[in-house]
Amino acid sequence: MKLLAATIIGLLLLTGLPFAGDWHTAGSLDCRECHLQHGSNQRDPTVEGAYSFLLRKSSINELCMSCHDGTDPTAPDVMAPTPMYSSTPSEESAAGALLFPGILNPNGHTIGIALSIPLQQVPAQKELTCVSCHSAHGNGNYRNLVTDPAGTGANLEIVLGTNVFVENRPDIPPTSSGSIAAYNRDNVGYVSGMSEWCVTCHDQLSTNSFASAPAHFNAHPSNEALDAYPADGHTDPAHWVAGTGEGFAAIGQSVASPRVPFLAPGATDFPTSRAATATSRVACLSCHKAHGSNYRKGMVWPYLEENDNTLAGCQQCHNK
Ligand code: HEC
Numbered sequence: 124m125k126l127l128a129a130t131i132i133g134l135l136l137l138t139g140l141p142f143a144g145d146w147h148t149a150g151s152l153d154c155r156e157c158h159l160q161h162g163s164n165q166r167d168p169t170v171e172g173a174y175s176f177l178l179r180k181s182s183i184n185e186l187c188m189s190c191h192d193g194t195d196p197t198a199p200d201v202m203a204p205t206p207m208y209s210s211t212p213s214e215e216s217a218a219g220a221l222l223f224p225g226i227l228n229p230n231g232h233t234i235g236i237a238l239s240i241p242l243q244q245v246p247a248q249k250e251l252t253c254v255s256c257h258s259a260h261g262n263g264n265y266r267n268l269v270t271d272p273a274g275t276g277a278n279l280e281i282v283l284g285t286n287v288f289v290e291n292r293p294d295i296p297p298t299s300s301g302s303i304a305a306y307n308r309d310n311v312g313y314v315s316g317m318s319e320w321c322v323t324c325h326d327q328l329s330t331n332s333f334a335s336a337p338a339h340f341n342a343h344p345s346n347e348a349l350d351a352y353p354a355d356g357h358t359d360p361a362h363w364v365a366g367t368g369e370g371f372a373a374i375g376q377s378v379a380s381p382r383v384p385f386l387a388p389g390a391t392d393f394p395t396s397r398a399a400t401a402t403s404r405v406a407c408l409s410c411h412k413a414h415g416s417n418y419r420k421g422m423v424w425p426y427l428e429e430n431d432n433t434l435a436g437c438q439q440c441h442n443k
Pocket residue numbers: 126129130133134147152153154155156157158176178183254259260
């Protein structure tokens with residue numbers, strides 16, 4: 124009876140949302156994908172359990188990975204490698220990829236192991252799961268990102284059409300081609316809110332540390348515009364806007380990387396959110412993939428590896 128009541132309340136809450144993520148949310152939240160009713164469905168070979176909260180798998184990470192590990196061609200693959208994006212220009216998704224739960228990931232976030240949170244003022248251990256960052260039942264945010272990742276009472280809104288723009292929404296019901304079009308890196312333009320979301324857990328970076336002239340900062344700033352200090356020439360906005368030469372992919376050049384992600388604060392639609400200008404802002408996601416990458420610390424390009432592309436991302440903005 125209690126579960127039934129919770130279910131009904133849940134359903135009422137879920138259908139009343141004004142904005143939403145694109146899947147597992149009001150209208151597209153199918154309880155049976157994740158929960159058993161009586162555990163009596165002996166004919167379904169994917170059923171193991173029931174486990175706590177009547178989940179179909181024994182842990183949340185395993186439950187989510189059961190579709191998101193590349194085995195379900197319609198579900199965006201979040202476990203490295205992710206061949207589903209090989210036909211797209213960047214060959215990767217916006218968030219990048221994680222490793223299997225319980226494996227230490229030097230190239231981004233580790234899930235399923237308790238580790239200390241780096242760059243956090245009060246030392247703390249945290250075992251990340253998918254629902255540390257995504258609401259299992261959907262909410263008003265882009266990609267169902269949780270509104271209070273660090274449990275500080277925050278209510279962070281990252282709303283599609285305001286803080287983030289996308290060109291293609293995923294197909295409903297899901298298809299493989301629709302998911303590739305919706306979740307690949309070049310389908311997203313960022314406006315604001317993402318760095319604020321990351322620094323709830325990494326709060327040492329919640330403000331930029333300013334330095335005395337001629338330096339501007341004590342550590343790399345985020346949410347700062349390329350043309351913030353036009354007289355000093357630390358950045359090269361014209362080079363950034365042109366998008367060719369040092370650091371960019373260009374014919375005949377060995378040192379090359381696709382344009383790194385950035386914030387476009389004045390954007391009003393998808394094209395303006397993707398247009399590089401002198402007022403483009405560097406942010407956490409310019410340098411780190413949210414899940415992880417093929418490079419150490421989840422870097423967008425191989426900055427901590429020794430190869431020809433080590434400085435590519437830096438050069439796109441600084442051109443030194
Ligand atoms: C994408 C997977 C997924 C779907 C779909 C899903 N759930 Fe859940 N549900 C979970 C997970 C994971 C938990 C455990 C949450 C946690 O530990 O934060 C949970 C917990 C619950 C709980 C207990 C905790 C709470 O929040 O009250 C209820 C009740 C519940 N779900 C009801 C539903 C109903 C009703 C539906 C369909 C409308 C549904 N769920 C659809 C993944 C899902």
